[in-house]
Every structure is written in structure tokens, then in C-alpha cells.
Amino acid sequence: EDAAEESNVSAELIAQRKRLVDEWNAWRIRAKEELAADRSRSGKKPAPKEKPKEEEAKE
Amino acid sequence: MRPILLQGHERSLTQIKFNREGDLLFSCSKDHVINVWFTHNGERLGTYDGHNGTVWTLDVDTQTRFLVSGSADNTLRLWDIQSGKCLYKWEFPTAVKRVAFSEDDDQVVCVTEQRMGYQGAIRVFNINREGDGRDQSPEPVSFFNPTGSKAVVCAFAHIPSLILTGHESGKVALFDAKTGEEVNSNQRAHMDLITDIQLSPDRSYFITSSKDKTARIHDTRTLMVIKTFTTETPLNSAALAPKKPYVLLGGGQDAMSVTTTSLRQGKFETRFWHKIFEEEVGRVKGHFGPVNTIAVSPNGDCYASGGEDGFVRVHHFDESYFRAKPYGDLEIED
Numbered sequence: 001e002d003a004a005e006e007s008n009v010s011a012e013l014i015a016q017r018k019r020l021v022d023e024w025n026a027w028r029i030r031a032k033e034e035l036a037a038d039r040s041r042s043g044k045k046p047a048p049k050e051k052p053k054e055e056e057a058k059e
Numbered sequence: 060m061r062p063i064l065l066q067g068h069e070r071s072l073t074q075i076k077f078n079r080e081g082d083l084l085f086s087c088s089k090d091h092v093i094n095v096w097f098t099h100n101g102e103r104l105g106t107y108d109g110h111n112g113t114v115w116t117l118d119v120d121t122q123t124r125f126l127v128s129g130s131a132d133n134t135l136r137l138w139d140i141q142s143g144k145c146l147y148k149w150e151f152p153t154a155v156k157r158v159a160f161s162e163d164d165d166q167v168v169c170v171t172e173q174r175m176g177y178q179g180a181i182r183v184f185n186i187n188r189e190g191d192g193r194d195q196s197p198e199p200v201s202f203f204n205p206t207g208s209k210a211v212v213c214a215f216a217h218i219p220s221l222i223l224t225g226h227e228s229g230k231v232a233l234f235d236a237k238t239g240e241e242v243n244s245n246q247r248a249h250m251d252l253i254t255d256i257q258l259s260p261d262r263s264y265f266i267t268s269s270k271d272k273t274a275r276i277h278d279t280r281t282l283m284v285i286k287t288f289t290t291e292t293p294l295n296s297a298a299l300a301p302k303k304p305y306v307l308l309g310g311g312q313d314a315m316s317v318t319t320t321s322l323r324q325g326k327f328e329t330r331f332w333h334k335i336f337e338e339e340v341g342r343v344k345g346h347f348g349p350v351n352t353i354a355v356s357p358n359g360d361c362y363a364s365g366g367e368d369g370f371v372r373v374h375h376f377d378e379s380y381f382r383a384k385p386y387g388d389l390e391i392e393d
Binding site (some may be wrong): 020023 | 335386
């Protein structure tokens with residue numbers, strides 16, 4: 001079903017979507033780097049802690 | 060997608076929020092009550108009684124230990140989630156319209172309403188997590204009055220020394236949490252009242268909804284608009300779906316459909332939009348009045364909507380939702 005739908009999408013639209021995703025990904029990578037820099041300047045860990053719960057509970 | 064109807068509130072919902080694990084959903088309402096529900100079956104686990112007015116807002120810490128709530132009774136309250144007891148109460152001259160925990164759970168920021176000779180204010184409180192939680196300082200660590208258009212929603216930004224705000228005029232801004240100085244703003248983020256603000260897990264971007272019928276994704280550092288989702292109805296809430304490139308929008312009904320649909324038919328919808336292509340991908344009907352608040356579980360397996368109709372609807376995504384790649388195999392960064 002999905003495959004059938006995809007084949008109807010024009011090459012132009014596919015190119016357009018590829019461009020939008022590339023732009024988004026480029027922005028995300030840049031934003032993550034800038035975020036890491038800001039956070040290290042403010043004394044924070046580079047990324048939000050994934051599973052801090054158990055560790056903090058033990059302390 | 061099978062919906063679970065959460066029945067228990069007697070008036071319209073104002074805000075809903077999942078805990079970090081997504082197994083519990085907290086809801087507050089104009090009926091003065093806060094409820095907590097099991098997400099998997101919709102059973103009510105408990106209530107938090109005490110507010111004497113509309114509860115406008117709530118937030119849950121990352122450990123599911125403390126809950127904060129803000130109300131039209133001019134109080135901000137800290138609750139023990141497990142026992143349901145109110146641990147502390149801060150009183151203000153006006154209503155509390157929005158509260159949010161910091162990433163580390165050690166601070167809370169709130170916005171109070173501008174009214175009768177009182178300016179709208181932002182306050183930050185330290186939360187003492189030692190002991191039973193009853194030993195809190197009555198004084199904020201920071202207090203300031205944003206000038207210009209009043210702030211209506213707020214949160215801690217990508218670094219906890221900055222407060223992110225959304226304003227009545229449609230402005231978004233960043234304030235220094237200590238000095239109250241406005242360090243950045245985007246005056247034209249929206250053209251009308253901002254109704255909701257929700258951040259990405261790493262807080263590097265956020266989504267806003269507005270009465271101007273659009274929702275927008277912004278870069279938190281620069282406040283630049285990255286994406287715009289243009290609908291036909293004033294929006295009350297916008298949420299980011301983790302792990303899928305979707306945003307969920309909720310609000311009123313299309314002006315066009317108002318004359319043809321009845322309030323009794325449950326036609327008010329949550330709209331799914333593709334986050335990157337800015338295209339609508341689907342709608343989920345169900346509410347009998349405008350959708351006031353939407354939340355997506357942090358693990359991305361379900362979402363909930365709270366309506367003007369007094370109902371909360373929880374939707375667990377089908378397996379097909381996770382398999383679906385409606386736009387092919389493009390890899391999208393979180």
C-alpha cells in the first residue's frame with residue numbers, strides 16, 4: 001500500500017523532500033554542537049542525562 | 060489507534076503531562092482538581108485536592124516524586140506524588156498561569172498574571188529535595204517583571220540560567236534567570252497570543268502554538284523560526300512526537316465546518332503534521348469541544364489530549380504507526 005503510494009510521488013517532490021531533510025539534518029547537527037558548547041560553558045553536561053534516575057536515587 | 064477515555068474531570072482541561080517513564084498522566088482542570096491516571100488502562104490512581112480555583116498548569120519532576128501546580132487561587136503548590144499530600148504553598152497577588160521544572164528538578168519557574176495593579180511576573184524558586192520536601196524557602200531566588208507584552212507561558216531554556224517565555228503579543232523571548240534582563244527576543248514569532256510552548260528533549264528547539272492559527276518550531280538559542288505549520292483554526296496546544304518526525308496540534312474547529320458539525324459529534328481533532336515537510340499527515344477526532352492541551356509520552360508510544368469537553372483521551376499508537384514511513388527512507392536527525 002505504502003509502496004504503491006510512493007511510486008506515485010514525482011521525482012521532483014522526492015528531490016524537494018530530500019533537500020528539506022538535508023537542511024533539517026544540517027541544522028540539527030549545528031544546533032547540537034552549539035548546545036554542547038553553551039552547556040559546557042554554563043557547567044552543564046554536554047547532553048541531557050539519559051537515565052539519571054537510578055543513580056540519583058542511590059546517592 | 061484505540062483511544063482510552065479518562066473520565067473524572069467535571070470541567071475543561073487546562074494542561075496534561077506525562078511523567079518521564081510515560082506510565083502516568085497528570086491532568087489539571089477548571090474543576091480545581093488535579094488527577095493522575097495509569098496510561099495503559101486509564102484507571103485513576105489518585106487526586107491532588109486543595110486548590111480553590113482553576114488549576115491552570117502543572118509539571119512533574121523527572122523522578123516522579125514532586126508535582127508542582129499553579130492556580131487561579133493565586134497559589135503555586137508542591138505535592139508529594141505518591142502520598143497526594145500538598146508539601147508547600149507559595150502565595151501571590153495574582154493567578155499562576157504556567158509552571159515548569161528545570162532539567163535537574165532543582166528549580167521551578169512560574170508566570171503570574173498581570174491584573175489589577177499587579178504586573179505579570181516571572182519567579183524562580185529553588186526546590187529543596189532533602190527530607191520530606193516540606194522545608195521550602197518562601198522567597199524566590201529570582202523575580203522579575205518582563206516589560207512590554209505580558210508573558211503567558213514559560214520554561215527553562217537549553218541552559219538553566221535562561222528562561223524561555225511566550226507572550227500575549229506573539230513574542231518569544233529569553234530572559235537571564237538571575238537579572239531578569241531580556242537577552243534575546245523574536246517579536247514576530249507569532250501574530251497573536253501564544254498558547255503553548257513545549258521543548259525538545261535536549262531543549263535545543265521548541266514548538267509553540269498560537270491563536271494566529273499556526274504552530275512553529277524555533278531554535279532555542281537564536282529564537283529563529285525553523286518550521287511553520289499553518290492550520291485553519293486557532294491553536295491551543297502543540298507537541299513534538301519523540302522518535303517520529305511528527306508534531307501534534309490541537310485547537311478549535313475549522314470556521315468552515317462550524318455550521319455543518321454538531322458539538323455532540325466529537326468532531327474536534329488532534330492534527331498530525333510532518334515536522335520537516337510542514338504537511339498535514341492525519342487527524343484524530345473525538346473531543347466534543349476544542350482541544351486545550353496535548354502531550355506525547357516521552358518514549359513516544361502514546362499521546363493524550365485534554366478537551367474543553369472535560370475529557371482526556373489517551374491514544375496508544377498502533378504498530379503500523381511505528382513502521383510507517385510515509386515519505387520514504389530519509390534519515391531524520393532528532
